[in-house]
Amino acid sequence: MYARVYDNVMLCFLPYHQLLYTVTEKLNPQAGWHVLDAGCGTGNFLHHLLHYRPGVTAVGIDYADAMLHRAAVKINNNKDVGKDVVLQETNLNYSIPFKEEEFQGVICVNVLYAVDNPVFLLKELSRVLQRGGRLVLVTPPFQPRIGPVFREHVLLLKERKPFLWPFSLAGRILCLAPWLFIFLILNIFIKKQQSFHFFKREELLSLVKNCGFELVSLEKVYGGQDWFLEAVKPAAKVETVESVYSPEGGVACLR
Numbered sequence: 001m002y003a004r005v006y007d008n009v010m011l012c013f014l015p016y017h018q019l020l021y022t023v024t025e026k027l028n029p030q031a032g033w034h035v036l037d038a039g040c041g042t043g044n045f046l047h048h049l050l051h052y053r054p055g056v057t058a059v060g061i062d063y064a065d066a067m068l069h070r071a072a073v074k075i076n077n078n079k080d081v082g083k084d085v086v087l088q089e090t091n092l093n094y095s096i097p098f099k100e101e102e103f104q105g106v107i108c109v110n111v112l113y114a115v116d117n118p119v120f121l122l123k124e125l126s127r128v129l130q131r132g133g134r135l136v137l138v139t140p141p142f143q144p145r146i147g148p149v150f151r152e153h154v155l156l157l158k159e160r161k162p163f164l165w166p167f168s169l170a171g172r173i174l175c176l177a178p179w180l181f182i183f184l185i186l187n188i189f190i191k192k193q194q195s196f197h198f199f200k201r202e203e204l205l206s207l208v209k210n211c212g213f214e215l216v217s218l219e220k221v222y223g224g225q226d227w228f229l230e231a232v233k234p235a236a237k238v239e240t241v242e243s244v245y246s247p248e249g250g251v252a253c254l255r
């Protein structure tokens with residue numbers, strides 16, 4: 001059900017479209033790069049990335065076959081993109097089935113908060129990323145709310161359609177309302193089933209550093225509902241002996 005409503009809701013929001021552009025731009029993959037999308041969902045980021053960056057190949061992994069099925073339909077419908085993507089059912093709570101340093105770029109958008117152990121996942125992403133490779137990580141700082149995203153949507157709409165925006169907004173609300181209602185109910189249900197990990201700025205910085213990455217930039221996007229983090233895996237090994245966020249709560253020491 002979540003897979004069925006996901007695109008109907010997310011693709012209605014201009015901030016989500018903006019996020020698609022920003023992820024591609026900041027990852028900035030070059031022809032010949034092999035990119036991993038960890039938790040690719042319905043494949044929106046893969047589709048965007050490969051459409052705008054020909055010559056890039058990618059693997060999308062997710063544990064929900066209903067999401068992957070939608071990703072496959074989207075990607076296979078686009079001949080330019082389809083041949084360059086492999087989709088694979090994989091649970092990110094376990095070791096991911098790729099060799100050391102297999103990828104030049106990794107993206108992970110709104111997934112880290114939902115896995116059992118964010119430290120484990122980030123270390124896996126670091127393992128499969130080449131030295132000098134780039135990570136783009138997007139994750140919410142707190143339980144995301146729809147209100148600020150909606151406000152940002154209206155601001156972007158006013159910029160794009162200075163005169164027609166009220167009509168465009170009214171039409172969008174009418175189409176979106178039933179899907180959004182189901183989506184919000186599903187989110188409440190999911191929240192009750194699962195515990196999530198939300199990071200403050202300092203926690204996220206220390207987490208990423210201690211999992212072997214060097215920070216490039218960290219900012220809030222998506223109406224303030226997401227951290228947008230760019231990092232690289234440094235050419236030389238970095239020390240990983242420091243306090244980091246632990247999923248059990250508090251701070252753990254990785255030695």
Ligand SMILES: C[S@@+](CC[C@H](N)C(=O)[O-])C[C@H]1O[C@@H](n2cnc3c(N)ncnc32)[C@H](O)[C@@H]1O
Binds near residue numbers: 038
């Ligand atoms: C909010 S969606 C984000 C999807 C996509 N990255 C996007 O931004 O459109 C979260 C995705 O993470 C996947 N996911 C959550 N926990 C996972 C896990 N342990 N292993 C693999 N995928 C997982 C879900 O199936 C879902 O597709």
